[in-house]
Amino acid sequence: MRKMKSELNFILLLLLIANPGLAQKNFTKGKIITFNKDTLSGYINYKEWIKSPNQISFKDDPTQSARSYTTSQIAGFSIDSNKETYHALNFDIENLPRSSNKIVYFNMKEYSNRTKKIESVSAFVRIVSDGNVTLYHYVDKDSEPHFLLKKADSLIVLVYHIVETKHYSAKFREYRSQLSKLLTESCKPLSIHHTEYYVSSMRKLIDNYNECFNSAIKSIAPQKDKGRWEYGIIAGVGYTKMTHAMANPFRYIEVKGNANITPVGGLFLNYVFARGRGKYALLNELHTYQTRSSVTYDDEHFHYQMHYLGLQHLFRYTFFVGKPSVYALIGFSYATIIKQNSTITRRDGSVEKLVYLPWAVRNDEQRAIAGIGLSHKRLMIETRYYRGNGFTTGANATPPNNRLDLLLKYNFGRIN
Structure with missing residues (x-):
């Protein structure tokens, strides 16, 4: 558990190091409108505001320093893109x-x-x-x-x-x-x-x-709020800490196994809702991961190596929309074992393969998911915590699995 906490602290440290990026500016071409209805072209720090702003930053040129304008100084502004x-x-x-x-x-x-x-x-x-x-x-x-x-x-x-x-x-x-x-x-x-x-x-x-008045008045066509699709690939690593439930004649004993880092991959298809202007999204992922752990109990050595394939469904809430954006995740997953290489080395030295039995070893895993992430243009980096219902080596035993993933995602879909 101490080692797992160290890994968690390391991942959180990575995100803290990335935090200065939150102050990044997103100056894009735009115009400010004066009270005399003149326009001045330049670059506006466009934050894709969810809440209506009362101040903006503006540059005449990308190389110059920004200056701020409030509602008492200008009549408005527009974004060219x-x-x-x-x-x-x-x-x-x-x-x-x-x-x-x-x-x-x-x-x-x-x-x-x-x-x-x-x-x-x-x-x-x-x-x-x-x-x-x-x-x-x-x-x-x-x-x-x-x-x-x-x-x-x-x-x-x-x-x-x-x-x-x-x-x-x-x-x-x-x-x-x-x-x-x-x-x-x-x-x-x-x-x-x-x-x-x-x-x-x-x-x-x-x-x-x-x-009804188009012939008399030329109207501005503002941006339409439309939902958008994101799709792409996932790659990363996972850190798993497993608990093993060992049966003896009287009760089940939980034994802590060693922790391992294993690869993670998958595909994602996300829908970003129009309402909220990019703040809310539903995430759907085809996810593959491995679980490896070893433990010795009662002079027998248990080596677990399982390869899972599953579906994950999450809700994403972006609480800072910018360049980069910061978001939180919550959801659940269901996965089944597609490759089982687990073995048990008995006291006499014989080796047995661990096979799926309804009363002994489950062939699937359900997990709750929570995480945070950063996105910039097409790239996303996330850290996630999984709490799975694990596996069992005996009836009525469901020791949990704890897992941390560090993921890199690339979006081929729309980004705005």
């Missing part, structure tokens, strides 16, 4: 969390009579649809999304509340009645009362409305 545009907005919004575990009212009367907590906001807010009206997507410091609509010189916060009481919850979609009043000049019927409070649904509605 994806046409993503942000405007500096100032508005008031009610700070009412939608999470059910934050605020619970006794009844609807208490909600109706609540004291509203109004927050003044100044932020760069992303344009979702632009035309006769402009739809903005604002994400607050608690990662709660909000939509705002600008029509003529008026900026309206579109209100959506989820109200939790002691007995039930209710969704107040006030934004639908607001939109019905604001979009009366539409040249065609709009499905306002089927519009949900998320980007794709709101964009579709406002795009349909703005199409």
Whole structure:
């Protein structure tokens, strides 16, 4: 166990050494917009913001020092590569969390009579649809999304509340009645009362409305939020610490085996969700690994060498989106033995092969997985901890396996 802790500390040290990379900048071509509606081309530190920023860094030239701009200094900015545009907005919004575990009212009367907590906001807010009206997507410091609509010189916060009481919850979609009043000049019927409070649904509605005015107003085509696929190869090494359950006439005795480093490989196919702008992903992996360990008990030598092939399913949460990005993983796996080279050397010197028996040695392993990783462009490096239900050399014994993997992954799919 002491050796295993040393390996874990070593892997964590590698990640700590990599941490200075978190401060890396991602300056990409873009433009800042002045209050006089002029534009200045240069390079913007593009962080693929999940929460709406209130400050950006800008360079006229990649070799120059960066300078910061706030919402009081510029009217907005845009990114050349994806046409993503942000405007500096100032508005008031009610700070009412939608999470059910934050605020619970006794009844609807208490909600109706609540004291509203109004927050003044100044932020760069992303344009979702632009035309006769402009739809903005604002994400607050608690990662709660909000939509705002600008029509003529008026900026309206579109209100959506989820109200939790002691007995039930209710969704107040006030934004639908607001939109019905604001979009009366539409040249065609709009499905306002089927519009949900998320980007794709709101964009579709406002795009349909703005199409009525395309001949008069040239609209900006902002970046579409689309999911993307990642696929590629996995290579690395694993460090396994095994516990062996040895039977005697009275009970099972757990014996610690030696630890070994073995190769790891596989293929992956990941889906990155559009919502959250790259923050959430489902990972599917075809994974192969080996387990090797030896132990001597009661003058008999047990040598285990098993080659597994399995499927792994994980959820990835990216809590820092940048260059590089930092993420956490959690999931599970199921693997079966495809090659068994385990042997037992008996007291008399004879050697027996260990074979699969339903009551003695399982042919499969299930594991819980947790890990952290870094990604930069197409490369990913991860460290993972596995807790497996192991194998058994006797009935009713399930000693666990502990494993650490250090993995390098290369993505052939889309990266943005």
